Amino acid sequence: GENVEQHPSTLSVQEGDSAVIKCTYSDSASNYFPWYKQELGKRPQLIIDIRSNVGEKKDQRIAVTLNKTAKHFSLHITETQPEDSAVYFCAAIFDYGGATNKLIFGTGTLLAVQP
Amino acid sequence: NAGVTQTPKFRVLKTGQSMTLLCAQDMNHEYMYWYRQDPGMGLRLIHYSVGEGTTAKGEVPDGYNVSRLKKQNFLLGLESAAPSQTSVYFCASRLQGKGPDTQYFGPGTRLTVL
Numbered sequence: 391g392e393n394v395e396q397h398p399s400t401l402s403v404q405e406g407d408s409a410v411i412k413c414t415y416s417d418s419a420s421n422y423f424p425w426y427k428q429e430l431g432k433r434p435q436l437i438i439d440i441r442s443n444v445g446e447k448k449d450q451r452i453a454v455t456l457n458k459t460a461k462h463f464s465l466h467i468t469e470t471q472p473e474d475s476a477v478y479f480c481a482a483i484f485d486y487g488g489a490t491n492k493l494i495f496g497t498g499t500l501l502a503v504q505p
Numbered sequence: 506n507a508g509v510t511q512t513p514k515f516r517v518l519k520t521g522q523s524m525t526l527l528c529a530q531d532m533n534h535e536y537m538y539w540y541r542q543d544p545g546m547g548l549r550l551i552h553y554s555v556g557e558g559t560t561a562k563g564e565v566p567d568g569y570n571v572s573r574l575k576k577q578n579f580l581l582g583l584e585s586a587a588p589s590q591t592s593v594y595f596c597a598s599r600l601q602g603k604g605p606d607t608q609y610f611g612p613g614t615r616l617t618v619l
Contacts, residue, residue, distance in 0.1 A: 396547075399545070424607070424608075432612070432613075433595065433610040433611060433612050433613055434548070434595070434610050435610070436607050436608075436609075439607070479547060479548065492550055492553065492563065493538075493548075493550070493608060495547040495548040495549070496547055497545060497546060497547040498545075498547050
């Protein structure tokens with residue numbers, strides 16, 4: 391069955407340092423990998439995503455890398471700031487040609503950026 | 506344009522009571538989803554719908570029912586609430602299209618079953 395594992399479950403970094411969160415997925419047919427940020431008491435919000443035809447994508451201080459052979463993908467945040475503190479979820483999806491799709495989420499990483 | 510909204514925001518039930526959670530979206534999205542979020546377990550899909558009048562089971566459908574009578578609304582029902590259904594419930598929607606697409610989440614409903 392489809393499964394996504396996420397590590398670490400908690401991560402504490404000093405402001406200005408980098409943070410890396412890693413996920414592995416089980417379904418080799420998965421072709422879309424979004425990352426969501428959830429602040430305390432709020433809804434998950436998409437921050438970046440990557441499709442299986444690319445290996446890396448950047449958006450300012452955030453980047454995602456994908457290794458399809460090893461079936462893992464990672465979120466990289468550089469120059470962390472206190473407002474980056476949140477729970478981050480990775481997810482994987484298999485697109486059934488537009489008929490339906492289901493996101494399978496990782497269990498989340500609580501990132502704490504210490505000032 | 507309100508996006509995805511959910512009512513109520515909070516609810517406390519006694520074991521055995523029933524209730525309905527309402528999700529509404531004004532983005533003309535075809536696909537809608539109900540998730541539950543529990544500590545340490547991420548988001549798990551309960552039921553989903555790929556269009557008006559259609560529903561399907563997700564990962565954890567037991568104890569829940571859904572209906573999609575109107576395209577903009579997706580209802581989640583608990584017929585006989587149990588303490589194990591204490592959770593935060595999120596609705597999401599997605600625009601139908603070719604290939605994967607972003608899911609937009611509602612603000613959540615915090616449900617406690619005593």
